[in-house]
Amino acid sequence: MARNHALDTLLRPAVELYTVQVCLAMAFLCVFAPWAVALTPLFGLVTAVAFLGFAIYRLRQALRVLRYRRNIRRLSFYSMTSKEIPVSNERLFVGKGFRWEQKHTQRLVDTYLPQYAPYVEPSEWTNKARRLEARLEFAPFPLTLLAKATAWDNAANPFRPLPPVGGLPRLHGIEPEEHDVTLPLGERVGHSIVLGTTRVGKTRLAELFITQDIRRKRRGQHEVVIVFDPKGDADLLKRMYVECERAGRANEFYVFHLGWPDQSARYNAVGRFGRISEVATRVAGQLSSEGNSAAFKEFAWRFVNIIARALVALGRRPDYLQIQQHVINIEGLFLEYAQKYFDEHDPKAWEKIIFIESKLNDKNVPFNMKGRPLRVIAIDQYLNQTRVLDPVMDGLRSAVRYDKTYFDKIVASLLPLLEKLTTGRMAELIAPDYHDVNDPRPIFDWMQVVRKRAVVYVGLDALSDTEVAAAVGNSMFSDLVSVAGHIYKYGIDDGLPGEASSKVAINLHADEFNELIGDEFIPMINKGGGAGLQVTAYTQTLSDIEAKIGNRAKAGQIIGNFNNLFMLRVRETATAELLTNQLPKVQVFTATPASSASDAVNGKTAFTSNTHDQLSATSVPMLEPAHVVGLPKGQCYALIEGGNLWKVRMPLPAVDPDEAMPKDLQELAEKMRKAYQVGQATGSEWWEAPGQRRVADDLPLDLQDDFRQMAQGAADAGDAA
Known part of the structure; x- marks a missing residue:
């Protein structure tokens, strides 16, 4: 079977087995009956060896055809425990697969030809078995055994059902010789994006990458791993902890989760900065800058900057809670800073201020200062009489001189954001009390994480509150961009004694x-690579990005910064075309049988005939969007290393018997599993009315069991109905 022809037809009977049979028969004769083929015993042995060698050669060709036909319908099972995942210091393991070339497009086109349907589509008896199973679902006991027999997932079952992964097995089965697919670590700085609809393997691929990032150790040091998980995947949290334990990094593992504050670490998104203006940029940067909102965003930035400068001057670390308090009540901060300033620079000023305050009444108070405390008005009038060269004082004074109603209007867009970030127990997590020594929950910041080479899991509880999750995620992104800029300029050991260390990889x-995406994400992928930041983003479609950003050009700007593309099954054609439009066209050959007959010109021959196959070439896309839509679960196309296309399937997770977690993380993972079921974002069962559990908990202990029994009885009655 030659392999160097234009048409490499493998969808056919394995005719090589006929040659194998003949060669085995001849080898038997040459050994046991050499006289039957006119050979001496010695030459019979030599000839038998030759026949066996040729039989082995043809058998390998036959097995290739048989394996190809099997893979077209059903791929072999591929699983791997986390221990077995290969970890390299030079390459990132993705899965098993092959590089897609013209021959694979040719083979894929051939599978759609009607003459090859018996080798590609399930047989009629297999389809009948599936219909029989559906009919016997509620049949009496003896008949259900027949349905279980036909549904038995074993190679001995001739009617064995396909794995529950959907899609088209032929997309990967067209290449029987697959091998490990890896991505050079040097390519990851160019960032990677993983696109795929829900429940097709994005999280599994994330686990595969994260496991390697946690366990990798280059030049004697581990790498930084930061995972943002908006929906809250308990298995992903468990995987991260187990891998940290295996790698000896359990002490470097932080869990930040908005939904479970008791088990969460704490984090201050604005507490660390290189320049004080970064605080205002991180807070106001989340406000809309479209249309008339741009002016209000600038006003909000200015007032947050004034407040941050005053807090730092007073020796305090800014946080969202303090910023919110002083945006609502700027007079309190003005009085506090004035107290500090005059005590240090002009102790006698208070006598004059108190004298001015005693002369104030409703008639002589300026219109723009009405509603302000008299002490604030007195300080303002004193500053009119005395020249004070202090930028913080000038900023606070300009803020309090605004008409209070006007001031409330121009910061109106800022207050909802601050409310999202400081409502309830969330303030404990993103505005931590550094002086509370009785709180065992750790506090971290990104520079500390980078220096410790730590692993961070960020659960944003987006199923419960999408707005708050986006606000906190954007704050963290903005802070991370600032830290990346500092690392790019000064390195990770700036300000520490000793020799500066080399750049460390930050796997995000x-x-x-x-x-989570916002304007903060764009500079992160644009310029974060210089600081070692390697972003791997996971989402469903391009439209999700565009809808969140609200600007098609910005969405294109974001996508254009991802050099590596992993495309799982998607349902949107425009998303599939992000891959297919970047691929070249290839020549596909079609064989057309032709025959002819003609009368002979001489009397000896009655007629002549001619039969041949005519090859024609057609230019077609290397992949069609339909091939992306038809991918089975756990498979993807990878466009990596400068546009090379690979077809990959990821290993399914196998059970690890020795995986264990500490008690507090076990409780958190169990709560996450219960709370984040599909369609149960509130943590209650679908049949329960909102607040039902809370009502039961408020009842006396002797009545709680009766209440729950009543609720269960009502649910059972509903099921019976």
């Missing part, structure tokens, strides 16, 4: 990143 994984 953003699952469902369309929930």
Whole structure:
């Protein structure tokens, strides 16, 4: 079977087996009956060896055809425990697969030809078995055994059902010789994006990448791993902890989760900065800058900057809670800073201020200062009489001199954001109390994480509150961009004694990143690579990004910064075309049988005939969007290393018997599993009315069991109905 022809037809009977049979028969004769083929015993042995060698050669060709036909219908099972995942210091393991070439497009086109349907589509008896199973679902006991027999997932079952992964097995089965697919680590600085609809393997691929990032150790040091998980995947949290334990990094593992504050670490998004203006940029940067909102955003930036400068001057670390308090009540901060300033520079000023205050009444108070405390008005009038060269004082004074109603209007867009970030127990997590020594929950910041080479899991509880999750995620992104800029300029050991260390890889994984994306994300992928930041983003479609950003040009700008593309099954044609439009066209050959007959010109021959196959070439896309839509679960196309296309399937997870977690993380993972079931974002069962559990908990202990029994009885009655 030659392999160097234009048409490499493998969808056919394995005719090589006929040659194998003949060669085995001849070898038997040459050994046991050499006289039957006119050979001496010695030459019979030599000839038998030759026949066996040729039989082995043809058998390998036959097995290739048989394996190809099997893979077209059903791929072999591929699983791997986390221990077995290969970890390299030079390459990132993706899965098993092959590089897609013209011959694979040719083979894929051939599978759609009607003459090859018996080798590609399930047989009629297999389809009948599936219909029989559906009919016998509620049949009496003896008949259900027949349905279980036909549904038995074993190679001995001739009617064995396909794996529940959907899609078209032929997309990967067209290449029987697959091998490990890896991505050079040097390519990851160019960032990677993983696109795929829900429940097709994005999180599994994330686990595969994160496991390697946690366990990798280059030049004697581990790498930084940061995972943003908006929806809250308990299995992903468990995987990260187990891998940290295996790698000896359990003490470097932080869990930040908005939904479970008791088990969460704490984090201050604005507490660390290189320049004080970064605080205002991180807060006001999340406000809309479209149309008339741009002016209000600038006003909000200015007032947050004034407040941050005053807090730092007073020796305090800014946080969202303090910023919110002083935006609402700027007079309190003005009085506090004035107290500090005059005590240090002009202790006698208070006598004059109190004298001015005693002369104030409703008639002589300026119109723009009405509603302000008299002490604030007195300080303002004193500053009119005395020249004070202090930028913080000038900023605070300009803020309090605004008409209070006007001031409230221009910061109106800022207050909802601050409310999202400081409502309830969330303030404990993103505005931590550094002086509370009785709180065992750790506090971290990004520079500390980078220096410790730590692993961070960020659960944003987006199923419960999408707005708050996006606000906190954007704050963290903005802070991370600032830290990346500092590392790019000064390195990670700036300000520390000793020799500066080399740049460390910061592996950032953003699952469902369309929930988090904002203007802060653009500079991160634009310029973060210089600081060692390697972003891997996971989302469903391009439209999700565009809908979140609200600007098609910005969405294109974001996508244009991802050099590596992993495309799982998608349902949107425009998303599939992001891959297919970047691929070249290839020549596909079609064989057309032709025959002819003609009368002979001489009397000896009655007629002549001619039969041949005519090859014609057609230019077609290397892949069609339909091939992306038809991918089975756990498979993807990878466009990596400068546009090379690979077809990959990821290993399915196998059970690890020795995986264990500490008690507090076990409780958190169990709560996440219960709370984040599909369609149960509130943590209650679908049949329960909102607040039902809370009502039961408020009842006396002797009545709680009766209440729950009543609720269960009502649910059972509903099921019976």
